[in-house]
Amino acid sequence: MTGKQMKRSLARYWPRFLLVIPFLLVAFVPFYNRVEPTLGDVPFFYWFQLAAILIGAVVVLIVYLLEMWVTRTTSRAHADLDSSGTPGDIL
Amino acid sequence: MSLNVTAASVFVALFGLVTLLGFVAARWRKADLNLLHEWGLGGRRFGTVVTWFLLGGDLYTAYTFIAVPALVYGAGAMGFFAVPYTILIYPILYLIFPRLWKIAHERGHVTAADYVRERFDSRFLALAVALTGIVATMPYIALQLVGMEVVIGALGFPAGGLTGHLPLIIAFIVLAAFTYTSGLRAPALIAVVKDMLIFVTIFAAIVIIPAKLGGYGAIFASVPQEKLTLTPPSGDSLGSYSAYITLALGSALALFLYPHSMTGILSASSGKVIRRNAAALSAYSFVLGLIALLGYMAIAAGVGNNPLYAAGFAQHGANFAVPALFLDSFSSWFVGVAFAAIAIGALVPAAIMSIACANLFTRNLYKEFWKPDCTEAEETRMAKIVSLVVKIGAVVFILAIPQAYAIQLQLLGGIWIIQLLPPILLGLFTRGFNAHALLLGWAAGTAIGTYMAATRGFVSSIYPLEILGVTLPGYAALYSVLVNLLVAVALSPVLDRLARRGAGSATR
Numbered sequence: 001m002t003g004k005q006m007k008r009s010l011a012r013y014w015p016r017f018l019l020v021i022p023f024l025l026v027a028f029v030p031f032y033n034r035v036e037p038t039l040g041d042v043p044f045f046y047w048f049q050l051a052a053i054l055i056g057a058v059v060v061l062i063v064y065l066l067e068m069w070v071t072r073t074t075s076r077a078h079a080d081l082d083s084s085g086t087p088g089d090i091l
Numbered sequence: 092m093s094l095n096v097t098a099a100s101v102f103v104a105l106f107g108l109v110t111l112l113g114f115v116a117a118r119w120r121k122a123d124l125n126l127l128h129e130w131g132l133g134g135r136r137f138g139t140v141v142t143w144f145l146l147g148g149d150l151y152t153a154y155t156f157i158a159v160p161a162l163v164y165g166a167g168a169m170g171f172f173a174v175p176y177t178i179l180i181y182p183i184l185y186l187i188f189p190r191l192w193k194i195a196h197e198r199g200h201v202t203a204a205d206y207v208r209e210r211f212d213s214r215f216l217a218l219a220v221a222l223t224g225i226v227a228t229m230p231y232i233a234l235q236l237v238g239m240e241v242v243i244g245a246l247g248f249p250a251g252g253l254t255g256h257l258p259l260i261i262a263f264i265v266l267a268a269f270t271y272t273s274g275l276r277a278p279a280l281i282a283v284v285k286d287m288l289i290f291v292t293i294f295a296a297i298v299i300i301p302a303k304l305g306g307y308g309a310i311f312a313s314v315p316q317e318k319l320t321l322t323p324p325s326g327d328s329l330g331s332y333s334a335y336i337t338l339a340l341g342s343a344l345a346l347f348l349y350p351h352s353m354t355g356i357l358s359a360s361s362g363k364v365i366r367r368n369a370a371a372l373s374a375y376s377f378v379l380g381l382i383a384l385l386g387y388m389a390i391a392a393g394v395g396n397n398p399l400y401a402a403g404f405a406q407h408g409a410n411f412a413v414p415a416l417f418l419d420s421f422s423s424w425f426v427g428v429a430f431a432a433i434a435i436g437a438l439v440p441a442a443i444m445s446i447a448c449a450n451l452f453t454r455n456l457y458k459e460f461w462k463p464d465c466t467e468a469e470e471t472r473m474a475k476i477v478s479l480v481v482k483i484g485a486v487v488f489i490l491a492i493p494q495a496y497a498i499q500l501q502l503l504g505g506i507w508i509i510q511l512l513p514p515i516l517l518g519l520f521t522r523g524f525n526a527h528a529l530l531l532g533w534a535a536g537t538a539i540g541t542y543m544a545a546t547r548g549f550v551s552s553i554y555p556l557e558i559l560g561v562t563l564p565g566y567a568a569l570y571s572v573l574v575n576l577l578v579a580v581a582l583s584p585v586l587d588r589l590a591r592r593g594a595g596s597a598t599r
Contacts, residue, residue: 026175026339029332033168033321041308045320049174050380057373058180061187075447075511 012074015066022056095249095418101427102246102434106262109281110113113269116276117323120551125468127201130274130475131450132358135196139367140255141279142359145443146368147375148282149355150180150346153238154231156289156382161409163386167318169382171329171340177376185369187512188347189362190519196357202447203353203515204455210518213526214459216545219533221455224350225448227504230350232444232485235437236263240489242430245414256490261435263441267482270442271475275358285439290378297381298389298576300420303404304391305327310384326348328562332499334553337565345509345568348445351440389416441482449477461479499549506540506552509568513579523588534577543567 026032026049035043120127120136137145154184155173162170191206200206203224207218217458236259241256269277301307311319314566324330345350358363394415396401417429453474458465465473489497543554544567554567 008593016186019186022178022182025175026178027336029321029335030323033323033332035320043319044309045168046311046384048379049171049178053174053373053376053380053447055180056159057370058374060181060373061370064370067366082105 012070013067015063015070018063018066021059022052025052025055040088094249094424097423098247098427098430099423100245102431105284105428105431105437106265106434106517109284109438110265110269112280112284113265113273113277114505116269116280117273119276119280122274124274125452125471127453127467127471128199129475131201131446131583133275133279135358136360137279137358137364138360138370139364141283142364142368143356143371144282144286145279145358145504146279146352146355146372147352148285148436148439148441149181149443150372151289151375151379151436151504152235152440153433154234155379156433156436157238157241157410157413158543159379159383160235160386160389161415163383164389165409167314168321169335170386172335172342172382175336175339176342176346176379179339179378180346181369181373181376183343184372185366187516187519188356189365192356192359192362192365194519201357202350202454203348204449204451205266208455208459209520211514211524211526211529215532216514216526216530216533217459219453219530220514221451222531223450223507223511223537224353226348227508228448229462229488230497230500230504231351231486232441232448232481233488235441235444235487236485237410237494237497239434241272241410241435242414242433243553244406245411245418246427246430247402259489260486262438263482263486266359266438267441267445267479270478270482274475275354275446277441278331278446279358281435281442282439282450285432285435288428289436292429293378293381293434294322294424295421296385296417300388300392300416303539304396304419308532310387310391311566314387326563328555330562330564332581334564334566337552337569340568341509341569342505342574344512344572345505348508348515350451351444354443354447354450367547370556377476384414385416388499391412392416394419441485444480445478445485446474448481449474452477480537502552503541503544503549506544506571507537508569509537509572510540510575512572517579523583523587524579525586527580527586532575532577532579535573535578539574540567540571543571 032045032048034045037044048071117124120134122134124130128135159170159173161501164170164171176481191203194200194210195206198206198209200209202221204217204221207220209216211217238257238540239262243262244263249255301310304313322330324332331490341508342567347356356365359368389395389412394412395404397415397419400411400415403415403591414430414433417426457473458470462469510533513532517524544552547554548569552567553564554570555562555564557563566583
């Protein structure tokens with residue numbers, strides 16, 4: 001990959017680096033392997049990981065929206081990101 | 092245990108409804124079902140919502156609903172690894188699979204092996220991918236039957252002998268028939284019903300059951316202290332910590348390499364649909380987290396000591412924890428709903444898995460090595476027949492062979508399927524990998540992974556790896572795929588150079 005191509009990819013795909021967040025959340029087991037602090041009587045080990053599911057979902061959603069935005073605003077944006085979409089995409 | 096008439100009636104009624112849907116599905120988005128991509132991929136026309144139901148129904152199987160809480164019930168915190176696992180699958184889905192979808196769509200690939208065949212121009216690498224997929228999926232289908240057998244048993248149908256297996260056999264004949272006629276459209280449509288039943292059941296469970304047991308505080312208080320968190324490692328071992336996280340990561344990497352996941356992904360109508368679902372499918376992960384907690388609710392409800400359920404536990408072990416909990420907590424008609432949700436939850440993935448195996452067999456074995464010039468209609472007929480054979484095989488397997496073997500084979504299946512990561516991933520994002528190097532990597536990874544499981548007597552996939560005097564117990568699948576990757580990376584340039592020398596001055 002040439003430097004120029006690399007730059008172009010980076011300009012378009014930088015939101016994907018955010019996807020490391022869900023990995024970091026669960027990577028360090030000793031951090032969440034504890035009972036305290038509890039949340040409504042639920043030990044930390046359990047409520048933290050359930051909360052991490054929601055955070056992970058939000059991160060993926062943000063990356064999706066950012067990428068859509070970057071594609072729309074970048075002059076060099078190629079149509080291929082969404083070329084496959086049709087109006088009936090929702091169902 | 093006598094037959095629970097109310098529950099069984101609701102169960103049978105819901106099952107009948109779903110059967111009807113399965114046959115009606117043939118006319119849904121009408122197209123020529125004699126084309127393989129129509130029968131086996133639903134015409135690649137499923138949008139965001141249908142894909143959400145289909146993948147949700149496909150990945151969160153009946154066995155998951157039974158086995159994850161059973162693991163939490165028996166082993167405590169370690170069983171909760173299913174939660175980080177489901178957190179990790181969505182970034183992976185987002186990053187890798189829209190690209191594979193795009194290539195498969197442009198080139199008309201129906202299976203992952205189709206893609207590998209063209210990308211590396213190697214029919215034997217494609218054969219390895221296809222065989223691994225089929226072999227890893229077969230025990231998985233069999234395990235769906237286990238999930239179904241547990242709830243049918245819990246309804247009080249007479250156990251043992253041929254009559255004991257009759258409900259299961261009927262259910263599978265129904266499944267085979269509508270898969271044959273409607274292809275992937277059937278599980279897609281049924282998944283909508285299945286998921287709604289599951290959501291209703293789980294939300295009822297997390298409200299009603301804790302209220303009966305005196306709240307979440309009482310539930311967690313009834314769990315033995317040593318089960319509530321992972322045992323902190325001691326000495327020169329990373330103990331449960333490395334086991335927990337490698338299980339989560341290895342399972343997450345393996346999930347989308349399974350043929351049935353691949354079929355679900357390739358049937359989407361665009362890459363955008365897959366990206367949207369990478370966020371939206373987390374709703375199922377959250378439900379799975381709640382389902383895992385049912386294991387503790389079963390401990391708190393004391394179903395294990397209840398003489399009413401002793402026979403069930405004797406026959407099915409910890410897998411009986413959730414059915415017993417539902418019998419204990421819900422009124423009869425709702426038990427019927429909940430059990431129907433689990434049984435239908437077995438039909439959806441079993442249908443998709445058998446379609447995925449049929450696609451692999453037809454495209455990458457039959458057409459590749461047997462009948463390269465078969466017509467599209469012949470190809471599709473072959474796939475339909477194979478989908479039947481696969482299901483008959485699964486029924487025979489579960490009736491003739493002890494259940495423990497199915498579980499061990501599924502455990503090995505996870506180790507085998509992850510070996511497809513280098514051919515599929517490296518092909519998508521890099522150039523210049525040598526097909527023979529990838530094939531050798533696959534062989535090395537499969538052999539070492541199998542060896543690691545063998546040292547544990549095939550009952551555990553946690554291998555105590557020793558590095559510089561420190562023991563790192565971890566998921567054998569993850570360790571073995573690293574070996575696979577190293578072999579592929581190291582041998583690629585060497586084999587490329589040999590090939591060039593072998594070709595002499597011939598232009599390439």
